[in-house]
Amino acid sequence: MDKYGYFGEFGGRFIPETLMNAVIELDNAYNFYKNDGEFITELDLLLKNYAGRPSILYFAEKMTKDLDGAKIYLKREDLNHTGSHKINNVLGQALLAKKMGKTRLIAETGAGQHGVATATAAALMGMECLVFMGREDTVRQALNVYRMELLGAKVVPVDSGTATLKDAVNAAMREWAGRMSDTHYCLGSVMGPHPFPTIVRDFQSVIGREIKAEMLSREGKLPDAVIACVGGGSNAIGSFYEFTEDTDVVLIGCEAAGKGVNTPQNAATIANGRTGVFHGMKSIFCQDEYGQIAPVYSISAGLDYPGIGPEHAKLHTDGRASYVPVTDEEAVDAFEYLSRTEGIIPAIESAHAVAYTIKYAKTLTPDKTVVVTVSGRGDKDVASIARYRGLDLHE
Amino acid sequence: MNNIEKIRATFSHKAFIPFITGGDPDLETTRKLINTLAESGADLIEIGIPFSDPVAEGPVIEAADERALSGGCTVDKIFEMIKGVDVKIPILLMTYYNPIFGYGSERFVENCVNSGVSGLIVPDLPFDEREELKLYTDRAGLALISLIAPTSGGRIPVIAKASEGFLYCVSSLGVTGTRSKIGGNITEMVKAVREVSDIPCAVGFGVSDAVQAKEMSKFADGVIVGSAIVKICAKYGRDCIPYVEKFAKSIAEIIKL
Numbered sequence: 001m002d003k004y005g006y007f008g009e010f011g012g013r014f015i016p017e018t019l020m021n022a023v024i025e026l027d028n029a030y031n032f033y034k035n036d037g038e039f040i041t042e043l044d045l046l047l048k049n050y051a052g053r054p055s056i057l058y059f060a061e062k063m064t065k066d067l068d069g070a071k072i073y074l075k076r077e078d079l080n081h082t083g084s085h086k087i088n089n090v091l092g093q094a095l096l097a098k099k100m101g102k103t104r105l106i107a108e109t110g111a112g113q114h115g116v117a118t119a120t121a122a123a124l125m126g127m128e129c130l131v132f133m134g135r136e137d138t139v140r141q142a143l144n145v146y147r148m149e150l151l152g153a154k155v156v157p158v159d160s161g162t163a164t165l166k167d168a169v170n171a172a173m174r175e176w177a178g179r180m181s182d183t184h185y186c187l188g189s190v191m192g193p194h195p196f197p198t199i200v201r202d203f204q205s206v207i208g209r210e211i212k213a214e215m216l217s218r219e220g221k222l223p224d225a226v227i228a229c230v231g232g233g234s235n236a237i238g239s240f241y242e243f244t245e246d247t248d249v250v251l252i253g254c255e256a257a258g259k260g261v262n263t264p265q266n267a268a269t270i271a272n273g274r275t276g277v278f279h280g281m282k283s284i285f286c287q288d289e290y291g292q293i294a295p296v297y298s299i300s301a302g303l304d305y306p307g308i309g310p311e312h313a314k315l316h317t318d319g320r321a322s323y324v325p326v327t328d329e330e331a332v333d334a335f336e337y338l339s340r341t342e343g344i345i346p347a348i349e350s351a352h353a354v355a356y357t358i359k360y361a362k363t364l365t366p367d368k369t370v371v372v373t374v375s376g377r378g379d380k381d382v383a384s385i386a387r388y389r390g391l392d393l394h395e
Numbered sequence: 396m397n398n399i400e401k402i403r404a405t406f407s408h409k410a411f412i413p414f415i416t417g418g419d420p421d422l423e424t425t426r427k428l429i430n431t432l433a434e435s436g437a438d439l440i441e442i443g444i445p446f447s448d449p450v451a452e453g454p455v456i457e458a459a460d461e462r463a464l465s466g467g468c469t470v471d472k473i474f475e476m477i478k479g480v481d482v483k484i485p486i487l488l489m490t491y492y493n494p495i496f497g498y499g500s501e502r503f504v505e506n507c508v509n510s511g512v513s514g515l516i517v518p519d520l521p522f523d524e525r526e527e528l529k530l531y532t533d534r535a536g537l538a539l540i541s542l543i544a545p546t547s548g549g550r551i552p553v554i555a556k557a558s559e560g561f562l563y564c565v566s567s568l569g570v571t572g573t574r575s576k577i578g579g580n581i582t583e584m585v586k587a588v589r590e591v592s593d594i595p596c597a598v599g600f601g602v603s604d605a606v607q608a609k610e611m612s613k614f615a616d617g618v619i620v621g622s623a624i625v626k627i628c629a630k631y632g633r634d635c636i637p638y639v640e641k642f643a644k645s646i647a648e649i650i651k652l
Contacts, residue, residue, distance in 0.1 A: 004523075014492055014519050016451045017554075018544035018565060160457060161448060173450050178569030180546070277492045277519070278448065290469050291497020292447040 005194020008317060010310035013193035015173070015280045022180040027195040029100045034202065043095055050124065051080050051087045053206065057214040057371070063341050063358075070224065070364035072357060075211055075373040077235060078346060084376030085207060085235040086117035090186060092203035094121035097184035104128040104183040108172040110137055110165035110231065111302035111349060112144025113376050114188030119153035121186075129153035132171040134164040137301045144380055162295045165231070165305045169279055189232025190309035193280030197309050204238025211371050212242050219369055225250040227360065228373040229352040230323060231267075231303035233312045235375035240321060247320070252360070253312060254352040256298030257325035267296035269308045270316055270323035276307075283310040299328040299388065302349040302376075330355040332388055335378060347376030348385065398513040399538045402439065402485050402560035406595035410438040410561075410617030411608075411647045413624050414489065414599075415639075416459035417442045418468025420632050422476045428628075431640045433482040436647025441516065441619065442477070444470050444490035451491075451518040453572030455622040458629065470494055470503070478510040485513035487540065492520045495528065504531040514538030514560050522554045543588070544568075545580050551587040561595040562588060564615060566602070572622045573603030581614045605645045612650040620646060 004027070005011045013023055033039040047053040056076040064072045077085035094105060105122045107129070109115030115131040122129035131148055135157040138145050145155050161167040169192075176185040190197045190204070208226070215223050226243055228236035230253035243249040258266035266272065269284050276285040278293055286294040286306040298304040308316075308323075315321035331348055334355035339345045346354055350373070357372040364370070378385075386393035396404065413432050417425050425442070432440055445463035449456060470490075477486060488507060495503045495517065507515065514537060520528060522541060532539045538560035543551050545568060555562055564584050567574060585596045598611045599619030608618045627642060628635045 012524055013521065014524055015521060016518050016544070016565075017521050017542045017550075018451075018546055018568060020521050020523070020544075020550065021546045021548060160454075160461075166448065170448055170450050174453075174570050177451070180568070275496075277496050279450075280519075285493075287493065287497055289497070290471075291493040291495070292464065293493070 005198060007311045007314040010281070010283050010313040011194055011197060012282050013280055014277045014282065015193045016177060018177045019180070022176070023193050023195065030096060030195055030199050033096055033099055039095065039099065043092055046091045046095065047088065047206065051091060053080070054210045055079055057211060060342050066341060067358060067361045069361040069366065070368040070370045071366065072361055073223070073369065073371045074344065075207060075239065075371055077207060078350070078374045078377035082117045082120050083379065084113040084117065084347065085204060085238060086114045086188060087120070088206055088238065089188065089200050089203040089234060090114070090117040090121045093184065093186045093199065094125050094127065097186070098125055098127070100184065102182055102184040104130070105186045106130045106132070106172050106175050106183055107186045107188060108132050108165065108168035109188065110168065110304055111300065111347070112137070112141040112148070112380060113302060113347070115148050115153070115155070116144055116151070118186050119148040119151035122153060123151045130175065131155050132158050132168040132175070134162070134168050135159050136163040137165065140301050140384060141380055165301065166293065189234040190237045190311060191232040191279060191281060191307065197281065197311055200234050201237045201241055201311060204234050205241040207235065207238035207373060208240060208242030211239065215369070215371065222246055222249050223371045224364065224368040225252060225360065225370045227252045227254065227353050227357050227370060229254045229303060229349050229375060230308060230312060231256070231305045231349065232307070233309040235373050237309060237311055239373045240315070244315070244320060251315065251321035252356065253321055253323040254326045254356045255323055256300055256303035256352060257327045258297045258299070260327055261325045265297035266325070267298040267304050267306065268325040269306065271325045273307070278307060281310050283313045284308055299331065300348045300352065302347070303352065324356055326352040326355045332385060334358060335381070335385055344374065345378035345382070346374045347378050348381040350375045351378070397536050398485070399559045402514055402538050403595060405438040405485065406561060406616045409612045409650045410597060411436055411650055412439045412441060412597055412617055412619040413437050413643055414441040414443060414619060414621035415628065416456060416463050416625055417444055417473040418463035418466055419459040419625070419628055420462055421466055422468060422472055424633050424635065426476050426480055427636050428639060429480050429482060431636050432643050433484050435640050435643035436651070437484060437643060438617070439485050439487060441487045441489045442473065444473055444488055444494055446491045446494055449491060451570055453570040453622060455625050455629070456571050459625045470498060474506045474510040477512060486511065487514040487516055488512050489516040492517050500528055501531050504535045504537055507537055508535045512537070514540055516540045516563060518542065522550070543584060545584065551584065552591045555588040555592040555594060558592070558594045561597050561617065563619070564596050564598045566598050566600045571600055574601035581611065585614055605649045608646045609649045618650055
């Protein structure tokens, strides 16, 4: 038996023996269907007619003028059906699961975006759906819980550990270990055991392919920088992957620094983590000296994760991409800034990328172009941002 | 005898292998429990190093891990405690890979040997990924116990042939925890092992009482009992010793009949 699915020293599959054949089955199925003409056509049609792809690449003219630096383009993944990039991966995995004869999807969710996307795909394809969500996140994102239920999914609040995203992943892995013959674990980010980081990256890389094609046709050149927020890192890898060989394109991932990288309350994995093995992968994790996974914090439920996908760990180690911390305060400011300046309310996750773009674009000359991926829309965050600003507003 | 032979020798009769979580509720209780279990007919003891995110565990052992960690238990303190224990039977450590990797695999293995640990069970380190740890356990003469599951199928021959000490047979799908009924394919799993190896097979996951333990011991060479004991520790806390003793004796007696 060989080791599979490594990105340099990161990746692999570190899971209980019970799940090994399930991930091997998935790997084999994916390797077959990714080259299957019928599968490719079906997925393309779903992305076009159902998800609404290609997503718009919007020139943020007011923002560009206001910041007086590089030209800023927004990759509008928020305009996809279900309101985020998560649908790209979910449609791919749900279709794959269906081809494999699975009738049931399970998923973890933080902010609820991936859960909503999975519930949506399950409804579309006539599959049963179970979504695990940290208890704390079910409170922070109550509207998304109801949305998933409306779509016919069952939402299971998870009380163990820190009751956030990592605990939802634990619960989903446990559920899968108990029932895999009819169930596919629709993992939402570029993490977990091989082949998940590769599958999710491939399904999300449509983002970067569209950015590249559009930039070439509109600007006649590649962007100077691509910026995206990073929790597990799916919209970031989706945005970066097409450009990894284009070494002149600066790739920047924005991680959640919560109340600050030097405070105990943050989720800045690259800034504060070190190499470890967790959730099926060798990667970089926030942990203590004994390898206990550290409790992390971010205002954003979707970035509130103590690790990062293995391919990001490699891009970081190789110096190909850089990862910068963005605090709650900076993200909330950017959330409000983009709303007022461009009339676009970004997800609080995406607002982390917008926040860094605001700082970064100012340092560049007007002949430079920056693309920032707006991974999701911010409707789900309006109430929590109001509360952050001291208003007693509830959904 | 080296560690691997020492572990294997405990299967000269049907082996009783209890599991307890180190530091639940405190390490003094764990120390007493090790002595009590050794005197109550245990042939091997598994000590769990508590982990923040034990994904292969059900709610009983997960809660024990949380109690142990919130009580300040660390792997260094567990090594220290084991060093002070004087029992004849081999002690195994069960933990997830990150507490080993994060501590430094080489240093972890050295400390195992120095404190008298005979083997390691790492449920999230499958056969395919174990080489980087095995480098150190081989050098130190520590047994790295392999696991097979009901879903292992064609993987069983390769895993069984390379196993050392004994083979941990996961009885059921899902996570650890007591079950009223244990799935029926233990016999097939053991049969598949027997075709390629005479390695002793111990069954774990779900064994909840003496009757089930007896049933499992008919098909396997040993029975691992975890959650049922940890439940007693949860119920009685520091006062659990006599209750665990009574339960352990009932299992040890019946499977050795």
